[in-house]
Amino acid sequence: MAIKTNLDLVNETDNFPYYEDGRENYTDFLSSYWEFHLQGWSKPLGYIPEWAVEKMPWGDLWELDTKKRTVKPGRLESVPSQEELIRATLEKARDSKVFEVLKGWRNELYPIFGPRNTIENIVSMERAGSALFGINSYGVHMTVYVQTEEGMKIWVPRRARNKQTYGGYLDNTVAGGVSTGEKPFECMIRESAEEASFPEDLVRSKAKVCGTVSYIHIRDKRAGGETGLFQPECQHVYDMEVPADVVPKPNDNEVEEFYLWTVEEVQKAMAEGQIKPNCALVLLDFFVRHGILTAENEPDYVEIVSRLHRKLPFPTS
Amino acid sequence: MAIKTNLDLVNETDNFPYYEDGRENYTDFLSSYWEFHLQGWSKPLGYIPEWAVEKMPWGDLWELDTKKRTVKPGRLESVPSQEELIRATLEKARDSKVFEVLKGWRNELYPIFGPRNTIENIVSMERAGSALFGINSYGVHMTVYVQTEEGMKIWVPRRARNKQTYGGYLDNTVAGGVSTGEKPFECMIRESAEEASFPEDLVRSKAKVCGTVSYIHIRDKRAGGETGLFQPECQHVYDMEVPADVVPKPNDNEVEEFYLWTVEEVQKAMAEGQIKPNCALVLLDFFVRHGILTAENEPDYVEIVSRLHRKLPFPTS
Structure with missing residues (x-):
């Protein structure tokens, strides 16, 4: 088994090129995507792979510009809103089974933010479609740990082996997606109950x-469904130190089991590629903030810390 | 007095454009700089303003390519090393008083890193010249705080009013530059003694x-000397909680006085622009890590957290 360095783990998840690292490479890479636009803001809000642009059942209400390589809702006489047009288009694609990723339809909305006061309110999109349009998406991840006589130990769940995405991989103690209208902290409280059976009072008082x-x-391909989709993601991160008698219990069928592991055991599992790739980044950030990873023991420290906080390509507030 | 938002504070220091925010603006901005290269690595290691390229006394041992807009040491028959060539060139510029910033000559070397195993060992450059060549530079900043009955209080020094750069501005409790060969943690120990008279034992046991x-x-112009210089900087950050009886004392003539301020007092001073701009970023990062600034109370939270961790444009390890 190839052992991964911490920088390898970062490279695996933050794997879209940086312009500064090679202008041609960046431009070449991006040239296989189209820009997703909304009325009300002149800049892109997502990147769609060209093959997905070709397969999407756009109908007549979208403006496709083959020269600029942009997709944008047209003037909206026939549908009530841009959000409604996106919904109808994605439902049509789902019903005609055009995309694998839409099999995971969730009836859960993700927000698309424009700079303040531009786009009509906030436009939302079915979560399963967000990766197809390549919009920014938001989540919460919490690392729950215990101070023991053997040092810090971290609660690490194993994802159910039959999960469509990353089945059997190790995960962060609590993790989930932030829907339209949900505050990150409240999302984390909800996910803590759903995924680990942590009581709300405990989490409100102890989570940082x-x-x-x-x-x-x-x-x-480990994510399931189509490959090459553009996914800019922001995870809100939380720490929670708990006493030894607080033990997470799976509360849905998404988690198989929780392990209580030393930092060394977690690092070994990370190096062996057992952890869901984006969760490895959250753990690296935890190790940085807790002084476990330092400039003195990690040669790629400076690069890693910045790579864990990439500026997302589209507006975030 | 105009009150600055936290994002204003970030924009003031992280003020070089991002390619993704506007490709033409980025390219226009960069077009007034030349690339600084070393033998042994094909990519730039710094950006020099064109007017500085014109004024620098390069002599015959550098290769200037007016088409590619690059500056690079030539083949080195006449000087012992690239480092020696840089030193001789900067000394000549200093002695002929070509640049204001070289009046602050320090006899202190800053390292230039290439990717591992490329450039002959590490090449170093006089600190006062680093901003002219636009290389990555590294520092340490420590926030020292006390838990009191009124909540957390932070030790905030005021810089001596006669300092050449940012005289009279507020600063981080301890801050300084990391020289060639110095480990960040050891640098922070040294600066803690020099700037705040903190005993080494205390800092080694308490700093995180x-x-x-x-x-x-x-x-x-607030930095003193020439404007428009390109300065990519990485600050290694440390926190130190101390008991109420540990009081910092200026130990050189760089600090005028230390204040012990509540978080609100510090935030007010930041919003009023009283704090040295890059120190405001370190305090914002402190507020983020301590849950003082959150997604719920700061509308620009997601953007701010990523902007505090910009990927530097040149190799870092």
Whole structure:
């Protein structure tokens, strides 16, 4: 088994090129995507692979510009809103089974933010379609740990082996997606109950807000469904130290089991590629903030810390 | 007095454009700089303003390519090394008083890193010249705080009013530059003694390693000397909680006085622009890591957290 360095783990998830690292490479890579636009803002809000542009049942209400390589809702006489047009288009694609990823339809909306006061309110999109349009998406990840006589130990769940995405991989203690209208902290409270059976009172009093981890991921086959999808993601990160008698229990069928592991055991599993790739980034950020990973013991420290906080390509507020 | 938002504070220091935010603007901005190269690595290691390229006394041992807009040491028959050539050139510029910033000559070397195993060992450059060549530079910043009955209070120094750069501005409790060969943690120990009279034992036992803050700054007149210089900087950040009886004392003539301020007092001073701009970024990172700034109370949270950790444009390890 090839052992991965921490920088390898970062490269695997934050795997869309940086312009500064090679202008031609960046431009070549991006040339296989079209820009997704909305009325009300002149800049792109997502990147769609060209093959997905060709397969999407756009109908007559979208403007496709083959020269500029942009997709944008046209003037909206026939549908009530841009959001409604996106919904109708994705439902049609789902019903005609055009895309694998739409088999995971969730009836859950993800927000698309424009700079303040531009786009009509906030436009939302079915979560399963967000990766097809390549919009920014937002999640929460919490690392729950215990101080023991053997040092810090971290609660690590194993994902159910039959999960469509990353089945059997190790995960962060609590993780989930932030829907339209949901506050990140409230999302984390909800996910803590759903995924680990942590009581709300415990989480409200003990969880600490610690920042974000962000990256741009180009999807590969481990995620299930189509590959090459453009996924800029921001994870709101939280830490929670709990006493030894607080034990997470799976509360849905998404988690198979929780392990209580030392930092060394977690690092070994990471190096062996056992952890869901984006979760490795959240753990690296945890190790940085807790002084476990330092400039003195990690040769790629400076690069890693910045790569864990990539500026997302589209507006975020 | 105009009140600055936290994003304003970030924009003021991380003020070099992002390619993704506007490709033409980025390219226009960069077109007034030349690339600084070394033998042994094909990519740039710094950006030099065109007017500085014109004024620098390069002599015959550098290769200037007016088409590619690059500056690079030529083949080195006449000087012992690239480092020696840089030193001789900067000394000549200093002695002939070509640049204001070289009046602050320090006899202190800053490292230039290439990717591992490329450039002959590490090449170093006089600190005062680093901003002229636009190389990555590295520092340490520590936030020292006390838990009191009124909540957390932070030790904030005021820089001596006669300092050449940012005289009279507020600063981080301890801050300094990391020289060639110095480990960041050891640098922070040294600066803690020099700037705040903190005993080494105290700092070694109490200081916590917490990551980095990084940005690309285009220098304005508050920094003293020439403006428009390209300064990519990485600050290694540390926190230290101390008991109420540990009081910092200025130990050189760089600090005028230390204040012990509540978070609100520090935030007010930041919003009023009283704090040295890059120090404001370190404090924002501190507020993020301590859950003082959150997605719920700061509308620009997601953007701010990523902007505090910009990927530097040149190799870092």
